[in-house]
Amino acid sequence: MTDTLTEDALAALIEQHRGRRGALLPLLHAVQATCGYIPDAAIAPIASALRISRAELEGVISFYADFRRSAPNAHRLRICRAESCRAMGSEALWQAAQSAPSDTDIEVVYCLGACAASPAAEYDGRLLCRLDAARIARLWQEDQP
């Protein structure tokens, strides 16, 4: 098991969800909320508890952009590159984000529902609006000890 998801913790999550109809997505979300991704060691127990094949499970995990099979970086910046944000400069934000420190995952998202205050992004789960490149660059400066 991984550092943050013990065998017991996984078993508890499975127990908590297996009785629900359509349990797989809630269970995957719960696993990922605990350790940040879906570890290899979780595949067989989940597949067998929900009576699906491992291939089927991997197929579901890979279909959804939210689910990861490897550990995430320390920080995560999701930049909206959809129409409203693009019209308000998201491409410049995207360029600015390329200079992020290596401990930051940079991802694209299509709309955060914040299009009344474009361009928008999300940093470590926090919604940010009316961004500019300078503010993006300050994100990692704020993180430095």
Added chain:
Amino acid sequence: MSVRVRISEDSVACALGADDVARALAAALAVRGLTADIVRVSARGLYWLEPLLEVDTDAGSFGYGPVTDADIDSLLDAGLLQGGAHPLALGPVDALPFLARQQRLVFARAGLIRPLSLDDYLESGGYAGLKRVLETGEDAFIAELEASGLRGRGGAAFPAHIKWQGVRAQGDTERFVVCNADEGDSGAYADRMLMEGDPYALLEGMTIAALCVGAEQGYVYVRSEYPHAIEKLKQAVAHAEAAGFLGEDIAGSGRAFRVEVRAGAGAYICGEESALIESIEGKRGQVRARPPLPAVCGLFGKPTLVHNVLSLASLPVIARDGGAAFYHFGRERSRGTLALTLAGCLRRCGLIETAFGPTLGELVDDFGGGAKMGRVKAVQVGGPLGAWLTVDDFDLPLDYEAFAARGAILGHGSVVAVDEACDMAGMARLAFTFCAAESCGKCTPCRVGSVRGGEIVERLMAGSHHAADDVALLLELTDTLRDASLCALGGMLHYPVRSAIEHFPDEFTGRDTR
């Protein structure tokens, strides 16, 4: 009673600083020995004025905005709590032209109530609709629904009562009500506002629907990009259960209805109702061939009523005020009110709920105030699969059929304006990139054609030596997608692409060749 100061707790208002302003105000009040109740409410939908402070005065709710924490001292010096004069003073908020010109039925509570307060909900007419349905019976309500003229607000605008009759007609079996809260269209945020700001309205609507079609279990499928909405809904479900508005015995009727809130996982296609159903079932979110319709064979193989958030949230209004009152708004076959969300380059971006009928130009210029910089070049209505319109189309009235006749869609009501700096070929490139990224993979034209189309646009943007041929190829490709796609993701891609090419051909063919 001390003065009330209302500040929104909407996620976008908070991203713009509403929490900071609320904290700064509380601290400043303490320092000055003043008392006031800081009430965190839903958003008005006046985002260019956020953070917005509202204070009760004799003249009504008096606004200040956009406020930063640095403004708090000068606001208090100016007599904020009495509605004193200040450069940020807006006057009575209801009199702002942006609001005064609206007809808010579904968003009647926006900016006025604490989203999770069941007391606030009940005091503002909440659950009166459900009570009426319990008194008059299901058949009577379905007649009201038909009389209201309500058509689904998720995009396809299908008459609601016909879908309900389809679900009811399926013999003696379990049924489900599913709320489509996947709101993936860029530029759209009305569902988000409703879920964050008035979650009980959605739950009441689902309950009315469930009683009428005979469902005892409901699901709300919310996109994971909306964590605040998910949290609010989960709490609202718990409160409604505790108060007997959900659960085994709804409002003493002896009827049961339970609701579960489900989070999506980052797939736009799960807004398509059959993919959404697959996703709740725990599968890849792939589109199902139809027939059968979800009304016949939906979630877990059972008859399922799938509705958009705003369709469901309209039901309490229709139940309370009657179908005729709703039908009174609107025109032709587009009845009631429509929620529109202004986005992009406009001066005033926010939520408009209006009866059908005003023109696109009124939305963009009168409500939106035109572009922040320069002029509005084009407007995309109805999400990333909607057509681009220009000032030549500003006469178009908000009306499903009128938009269709112009080769455009109203969809879910998003309005994204772009200014003259916007490269329309870049927008066409985005449409293909988006389609390629979000395709469920079931049809080859959508899966492969979207990648191919993106390459052609890129070639054009770099200055193609065969620009005219490439444009013809693009149009042919989107026609193929239109004709051979199982769902509207591939099937509607021609709208944004063709309209961009038709309105702005030079931006595709007139590039410098390298």
